[in-house]
Amino acid sequence: MKSKRQQSDLIIVGAGPAGLAAAAAAAENGLSVTIIDEFPEPGGRMLGQFHEERGHWWVGKRIADELIEKNRAQGVLIRCGVSVYGMLKVDDMWEVSTSHGTMLAPRVLLATGAAEIPMPANGWTLPGVMSIGAAQVMTNVHYVKPGKRGIIVGVNVLAMAIARELSVSGVSLASIVLPPSGPFAGKAALPKENLQLLMSLSHLAPSPILRFGGKIANALGLAGIVSSLFPRSGIKLWDIPLKLRTKVVSINGTDRVESVTLADVNGQGEIIAGSEREEAVDFVALAGGLYPLAELASIAGCPFIYTPELGGHLPLHSERMKTPVEGLYVAGNITGVESALVAMAQGQLAATSICSDAGIFGHNGESKVAAAIEEVHRVRASALIQFHPGIPEARRKIYRMWQETFGAGV
């Protein structure tokens, strides 16, 4: 470890949508900003994201490039390939321990994003089994296909969005099936719950979700959401069969994935005897959903709250992105799993909050923060991809809890 110490007004951990948006805004208002990210290039998960929206492609990489350019123009220092492993407050200064030495700043913004929830299945340690995000990163960021033919296990918003990306990128997918039932999958292994989830997304016109939501509605008619009506052969989404009555039983192979064993299930998710069969694949993408990546907030001494709608345990924070720990702020998916656009608006808000607390806006601080909060609401309300129904209400609950604990206006 080198022992050089560098000081800035603000250290941001995470060069994704929230971190980059926050850095540009803070630097524009005169703060010296350093962004740290352990990935070799900035952009976060935006680097591999794209979806079709009102007839054109929304491409995360382009948004990332614009933000990176803005940051370079403002003189923001972006340090990639650097890992943060510790944070300690000494007097009024955060000492941020990294793989490249200690960095100092009076204020730190954690914009670390989210991680994937691991989803164990029989045989999941075989080479060729990966998280669905890994398939996305290999394909869209590194331009290497995850395999010749794969299967997606797990039905959720992330799985659907990435299935679409993979199919557009020319990756061959056998089908999307349910995870094995057990303590890890919970309701995710039940056909009815998955169908309801998909139906609940179908109002999100004109997102990619609409297309399959609408297709499901068509396939079922308006008769009702009854999983036993779902065709056993599945329905096709962009040529990928979505099979809500099929689950994976095991992943097979000696030193790498060679096949999966699938079985049909009844409405309760129980395997129908004799329906087991093998399907040849050379990779398996497990989609367990996302949770806020918040270890650093914990290290920094921030209290946590459990909010399932937002992805699980997350650092307690106010609506202005402040935590109860002096000089520690959060923005983006660490505060709850939402889309990149919401993360960017939250980054803007966090930067406004930080500048206001640093006294840069004088008496205008509160009104600027209020405007940035409004902007987050606006972006959230117009977001096409919702990771979970009930996000706005869950957020209101957190902010109420904050006010009750720390008093109004903090």
Next chain:
Amino acid sequence: MERIQDHPILGRKTLREPISFIFNGKPMAGYRGEPIAAALLAAGVRTLRKHEESGNSRGLYCAIGHCMECRLSVKGKGIVRSCLTPLEDGMKVFEGQQLPNEITGRLLP
């Protein structure tokens, strides 16, 4: 596995410099700066290490540095996460090895 040269939505990658590296003593080709794990996947290598205790084959899992499954050794760097470590020309890469377990003495299947 197949490399995507011209991505239908994202286009081509600019200025990629082909380089060579060594994996388990075998010469391999890749691009400078891409993660070691990506170069190995492109070369059809799925096994990045043998499990330290059981010796079972393991590969990459999350590809963004969270899970530590893709750890292997690079001469001069020690054990690294291959999904985050940029490939360099002439790099000597070794799959992660099973370790002796005389201390625990556990017998594994």
